[in-house]
Amino acid sequence: MKQTDYLIFGSGVAGLTFAIKIATHFPNKNVTIITKSNEEESNTKYAQGGIAVVLNQIEDNFQKHINDTLICGDGLCKKEVVEMVVKEGPKCVQELIGWGAQFDKNETGSFDLGKEGGHSNHRVIHHKDQTGFEIERAILKQAHLQKNITILDFHFGLELILENNKCIGATVLNEKNNEISTVFANQTLLATGGIGQIYGHTTNPEVATGDGIAMAIRAKANVKDMEFIQFHPTALYNPELKSTFLISEAVRGFGAILRDKNGKRFMLDYDERGELASRDIVSQSIEKELKNSGEDCIYLDCTHLEINAFKKHFPMIYERCKDFNIFIEKDWIPVIPAQHYLCGGIEVDTYGKTSIENLFACGECSYTGLHGANRLASNSLLEALVYSDRIFEYLKINSKFSFENKLHYNDINQEKNQFDVVDDYSEIRTKLQSLMQQNVGIVRNNNDLNETLKKLLILQNDMKILESKNHISKELYELKNMIDVSILIVNQSILRTENFGNFYKV
Numbered sequence: 327m328k329q330t331d332y333l334i335f336g337s338g339v340a341g342l343t344f345a346i347k348i349a350t351h352f353p354n355k356n357v358t359i360i361t362k363s364n365e366e367e368s369n370t371k372y373a374q375g376g377i378a379v380v381l382n383q384i385e386d387n388f389q390k391h392i393n394d395t396l397i398c399g400d401g402l403c404k405k406e407v408v409e410m411v412v413k414e415g416p417k418c419v420q421e422l423i424g425w426g427a428q429f430d431k432n433e434t435g436s437f438d439l440g441k442e443g444g445h446s447n448h449r450v451i452h453h454k455d456q457t458g459f460e461i462e463r464a465i466l467k468q469a470h471l472q473k474n475i476t477i478l479d480f481h482f483g484l485e486l487i488l489e490n491n492k493c494i495g496a497t498v499l500n501e502k503n504n505e506i507s508t509v510f511a512n513q514t515l516l517a518t519g520g521i522g523q524i525y526g527h528t529t530n531p532e533v534a535t536g537d538g539i540a541m542a543i544r545a546k547a548n549v550k551d552m553e554f555i556q557f558h559p560t561a562l563y564n565p566e567l568k569s570t571f572l573i574s575e576a577v578r579g580f581g582a583i584l585r586d587k588n589g590k591r592f593m594l595d596y597d598e599r600g601e602l603a604s605r606d607i608v609s610q611s612i613e614k615e616l617k618n619s620g621e622d623c624i625y626l627d628c629t630h631l632e633i634n635a636f637k638k639h640f641p642m643i644y645e646r647c648k649d650f651n652i653f654i655e656k657d658w659i660p661v662i663p664a665q666h667y668l669c670g671g672i673e674v675d676t677y678g679k680t681s682i683e684n685l686f687a688c689g690e691c692s693y694t695g696l697h698g699a700n701r702l703a704s705n706s707l708l709e710a711l712v713y714s715d716r717i718f719e720y721l722k723i724n725s726k727f728s729f730e731n732k733l734h735y736n737d738i739n740q741e742k743n744q745f746d747v748v749d750d751y752s753e754i755r756t757k758l759q760s761l762m763q764q765n766v767g768i769v770r771n772n773n774d775l776n777e778t779l780k781k782l783l784i785l786q787n788d789m790k791i792l793e794s795k796n797h798i799s800k801e802l803y804e805l806k807n808m809i810d811v812s813i814l815i816v817n818q819s820i821l822r823t824e825n826f827g828n829f830y831k832v
């Protein structure tokens with residue numbers, strides 16, 4: 327049994343920036359970060375594009391960024407949240423730069439701003455095509471400087487512990503020795519990122535199994551807008567690849583063109599912004615093209631672009647394509663849409679507070695109202711930075727430090743973990759992924775959704791049986807979480823009767 331003042335699940339940009347701020351402000355208080363893999367493994371690390379932010383108001387301005395976000399969100403954004411995030415963003419980005427994160431500059435010394443779908447201006451600061459990697463590097467370094475931050479890697483959050491709708495901590499599995507312990511906390515933050523693995527075909531890393539959202543669902547927190555799943559239009563098409571590789575939208579911002587196999591540039595038939603229409607429109611258009619043609623993929627043509635400049639901006643994409651024998655200067659890149667981002671999540675107010683007292687959520691696992699029905703490209707790191715700052719500002723004043731009434735809890739499930747390990751859940755996981763991929767993708771319908779729901783409820787029941795017989799492991803819990811999250815996505819998809827943004831039901 328452990329106690330900590332601040333308990334954080336997730337070591338991406340949301341969890342780490344909050345940790346750094348609160349630990350600096352309260353040097354005598356403990357901050358514990360639980361992360362299920364190694365400490366740098368998170369959705370953040372894989373963000374290629376960058377951070378959308380208005381750093382100078384000469385060519386760009388807040389109002390344009392606000393309008394682009396609202397248009398992209400297709401009428402479902404919370405306007406006050408959009409205004410707040412856009413206006414508070416620059417301060418948070420400057421802080422990140424102060425912590426050592428480096429962003430590309432042009433010859434004049436100003437930021438080299440990229441452009442992505444749905445943006446009316448160049449406004450995306452980036453570090454080549456590895457922005458997330460650079461941010462994670464810088465903030466981890468800062469976190470290590472704080473003596474009162476403990477990062478427990480290879481630890482997995484199982485369940486939140488509640489007392490009278492107040493979160494007082496969580497149960498945590500130590501993956502290295504299989505021990506389950508109770509961690510009491512004054513304040514708990516869920517910053518566990520996305521859900522991509524429930525689809526299998528996703529740009530998200532292996533760790534994206536919706537763990538924080540599932541914990542929140544089981545704790546009965548409000549979880550909203552789960553039907554709004556963003557599909558990125560251009561993931562590298564290679565049926566043999568287990569994990570999908572993203573071809574950043576910034577490549578289209580740089581001038582790449584989408585073509586069908588005959589070379590036809592089709593995006594202008596769907597939207598006058600062509601390849602730089604918002605992601606919902608581009609993905610839905612590709613889906614239609616593929617359905618009509620019966621082909622497996624479409625192509626991204628970069629052959630007309632200046633190759634040295636391309637390599638300078640997108641070194642990782644260039645090299646990765648080369649590994650697959652795709653030479654960008656002469657070959658078109660085969661691409662298809664893949665699950666990329668969840669616009670909904672654990673509902674929070676403007677200070678990141680959930681419907682459960684002392685429980686906060688930040689980053690992709692949260693629903694703030696910024697993204698509405700479709701997230702504007704590169705707005706997610708911005709949202710995580712602004713909300714982790716707002717949670718910090720709130721807790722700077724409102725933190726309560728008391729562990730009273732909590733010590734009667736015994737460590738739970740210790741005996742349970744004596745069972746033999748039967749750790750192969752891959753069959754159920756694959757079944758879940760193909761169900762979600764086939765029936766809960768870019769275009770949905772109620773018949774398939776209802777059938778999927780029935781099958782998911784059976785899987786959920788199978789998991790209960792497995793859980794009662796098996797040793798608690800990360801693999802078991804991930805699958806349980808993925809099923810719980812999938813059920814909510816399907817239920818909320820059935821309930822939604824009107825199409826907006828990336829939700830399209832026929």
Ligand code: SIN
Nearest residue numbers: 374375574575703704
């Ligand atoms: C990309 O680089 O295309 C992804 C950026 C984002 O999802 O915001």
